Amino acid sequence: MKLFLTALMLVSTPTWLARAQNASSAVKPVESKQPFLFIGKATANWLPKSELLPSAESIEENAKRLSVRKRNVDPFGLSTFPREEAEPVLIDETSRATAKITLNQALQTLRLNGLNPLQKRFLIGGRYVAEGDVVQLSYKDEVFWAKVVEVGATQIHFYDLQREESGILKHDFLPQLKITSSKEQSSKFEAGMTPVEPMTPKK
Amino acid sequence: MLLVAVLMGVGELEETRDAKEQAYKQHELRTNVMKKLEAVITPNRKMFEDQKSILKTEPGQIFTRILDATLPKYRDIELVRTALVFPGDRGRLGGQVKSDMARVKSSFQGGTGPMQEVLLQVESLMPQTMLEEMKISRKSNLVSKREFLEMELTHVFWKAVEGKK
Numbered sequence: 001m002k003l004f005l006t007a008l009m010l011v012s013t014p015t016w017l018a019r020a021q022n023a024s025s026a027v028k029p030v031e032s033k034q035p036f037l038f039i040g041k042a043t044a045n046w047l048p049k050s051e052l053l054p055s056a057e058s059i060e061e062n063a064k065r066l067s068v069r070k071r072n073v074d075p076f077g078l079s080t081f082p083r084e085e086a087e088p089v090l091i092d093e094t095s096r097a098t099a100k101i102t103l104n105q106a107l108q109t110l111r112l113n114g115l116n117p118l119q120k121r122f123l124i125g126g127r128y129v130a131e132g133d134v135v136q137l138s139y140k141d142e143v144f145w146a147k148v149v150e151v152g153a154t155q156i157h158f159y160d161l162q163r164e165e166s167g168i169l170k171h172d173f174l175p176q177l178k179i180t181s182s183k184e185q186s187s188k189f190e191a192g193m194t195p196v197e198p199m200t201p202k203k
Numbered sequence: 204m205l206l207v208a209v210l211m212g213v214g215e216l217e218e219t220r221d222a223k224e225q226a227y228k229q230h231e232l233r234t235n236v237m238k239k240l241e242a243v244i245t246p247n248r249k250m251f252e253d254q255k256s257i258l259k260t261e262p263g264q265i266f267t268r269i270l271d272a273t274l275p276k277y278r279d280i281e282l283v284r285t286a287l288v289f290p291g292d293r294g295r296l297g298g299q300v301k302s303d304m305a306r307v308k309s310s311f312q313g314g315t316g317p318m319q320e321v322l323l324q325v326e327s328l329m330p331q332t333m334l335e336e337m338k339i340s341r342k343s344n345l346v347s348k349r350e351f352l353e354m355e356l357t358h359v360f361w362k363a364v365e366g367k368k
Binding site: 037038039040041044046047048049050051052053054059062063066067068069074075076077078079080081082083084 | 249250253254256257259260265268269272273276280281313314315316317319320323324327328330339341350351352
């Protein structure tokens with residue numbers, strides 16, 4: 001009998017231990033102590049002391065019935081709760097890799113000494129360059145072969161044959177006359193004009 | 204002669220009695236109605252005091268405090284206040300009534316979700332408020348291309364001035 005009891009204890013002890021361990025290791029449901037989104041009568045001391053004002057819990061309950069809590073997109077077609085991820089990825093299509101040294105940069109080093117618009121040529125140093133000529137430029141260890149495309153009244157157009165790049169060199173050799181319409185010119189004289197009654201033919 | 208005088212006296216007494224009985228009945232009726240009315244009003248007396256205490260508060264201040272306490276819970280992309288104005292005129296609703304009132308114009312940028320939650324918060328804590336006007340327009344940031352809603356609200360708050368009945 002004693003042997004039977006000892007055997008029973010030995011058999012049942014691990015079971016109890018296991019149960020005790022299970023009980024202690026059982027994960028208790030952790031009460032989520034998330035702060036309320038809303039403010040109620042008990043959570044703000046600056047509110048008037050009134051029993052009519054609802055508590056934060058009851059406002060939270062009411063908020064569950066809001067339509068925005070049940071839909072992702074609002075009537076305007078946007079997210080009801082905007083998020084960073086929802087933002088469109090910004091792709092700047094206008095950006096492009098820019099060469100370190102361009103023909104334009106090299107052209108700005110030129111010093112024009114004169115310009116003949118009728119003959120479509122200009123003076124660099126002591127040399128005349130005309131339309132169609134190719135000018136060799138050296139700038140920051142780079143060599144440019146700039147062909148003169150057009151000699152204009154305000155700027156000269158170049159085109160680099162090797163780099164297939166165009167450039168502009170502006171100048172102010174010619175006076176910049178303002179082009180105005182004839183209507184503007186005539187309106188200046190309107191102030192000095194006085195209406196004259198039409199002459200009636202004598203009978 | 205004596206009999207006639209007695210009869211006339213009795214008649215007058217009866218008239219007086221009828222009039223007094225009528226007055227007494229009316230008094231009884233009024234007392235009963237008052238008792239019934241009192242039974243209905245008494246439990247609500249506390250509520251009237253509560254309502255008065257709410258109506259006596261400065262609505263602009265409470266409105267601002269509610270926004271100050273609620274808006275930091277949202278990120279700028281969700282909801283941000285862009286303007287808060289306290290106009291002096293009575294507006295469309297206030298112009299129709301003689302009651303004391305105050306108005307607040309506010310503008311926000313963000314989404315409808317946070318806006319609806321903030322409005323729930325305001326209207327729960329300020330039962331004296333009424334939304335007079337609401338204008339929502341869809342806007343786009345030119346740089347970031349992000350789209351958002353611009354919401355312009357006008358609230359009316361009914362007030363009770365101290366000592367005014």
